[in-house]
Structures are given as structure tokens and as C-alpha cells.
Amino acid sequence: MPHAYIYLVLAILTETIGTTALQASQQFTRLVPSVIVVVGYGLSFWLMALALKYMPVGIVYAIWSGLGIVFIAVIGYVVFGQRLDLPALLGILLILGGILVIHLYSNTAPH
Numbered sequence: 001m002p003h004a005y006i007y008l009v010l011a012i013l014t015e016t017i018g019t020t021a022l023q024a025s026q027q028f029t030r031l032v033p034s035v036i037v038v039v040g041y042g043l044s045f046w047l048m049a050l051a052l053k054y055m056p057v058g059i060v061y062a063i064w065s066g067l068g069i070v071f072i073a074v075i076g077y078v079v080f081g082q083r084l085d086l087p088a089l090l091g092i093l094l095i096l097g098g099i100l101v102i103h104l105y106s107n108t109a110p111h
Contacts, residue, residue, distance in 0.1 A: 004054035011047035012064055014040045016071045023080060056108050063102065066095045 018040025025033035044064075051060050070092055076082035084092070 002054065004051045004060075007047045007051040008055070008060060008063060011044045011051060012067045012071070014047060015044035015064065015068050016075065018044060019068065019072050020075050020079070023076075059102060059106065059108050063099055066099045069095055 018037050021033040021036035021040060024030065025037055028034045028037075048060060048064055073084060073088070073092055077084065
């Protein structure tokens with residue numbers, strides 16, 4: 001796996017942790033989850049910046065935001081009991097499809 005994807009996967013992971021902590025922080029009224037939010041987003045943006053050395057910003061951001069949406073939707077369902085209706089699930093499938101198209105067919109993404 002090229003360096004770009006290692007950085008990007010770690011950026012997505014830390015962003016997902018930060019967003020999950022954002023829900024747990026209860027509008028920044030709980031200290032530990034609030035600190036995790038700031039650290040998670042800070043690391044995520046730093047790692048995304050490293051990925052930008054190797055990949056175009058549009059591709060990095062599309063993959064980062066798209067997979068972040070999918071992971072947060074799954075975590076919201078599993079951890080917080082948040083339900084998704086059929087249109088939301090179809091939208092998530094379209095996001096995943098778009099990410100696959102970028103990864104498999106775009107010449108701007110490293111392979």
C-alpha cells in the first residue's frame with residue numbers, strides 16, 4: 001500500500017474517532033471526550049496533509065469524507081442506536097460506489 005493510502009486510512013480512522021467522541025462529549029460538556037475530539041481532528045488533518053503530498057486534494061477529500069460518513073453511520077447505529085431509513089442506506093451505498101470508482105478507475109489515485 002503506497003504511503004498516501006496509509007496516511008489516508010489513518011486520517012479517516014482518527015477523524016472517525018474524533019466524530020464519535022463529539023457525540024460522546026455531549027456538546028463539549030464532558031472533558032475527556034472533548035479532548036479526544038480536538039486531538040482526533042488535529043491528527044486527522046495532519047495525516048490528510050501528508051496524504052496530499054502524493055494525491056490530489058479532490059481525491060483525498062472524497063475518500064476521507066465518504067468513508068468517514070460510512071463509518072460514522074455504522075458507529076451511530078451500533079454504539080448510539082441511531083437508525084437509518086432506506087434513502088439514507090441507499091445514499092451510503094452510492095458513496096461507497098463512488099469511492100470504489102475513484103479507487104479502481106481513476107488515473108489520479110495511486111494504484
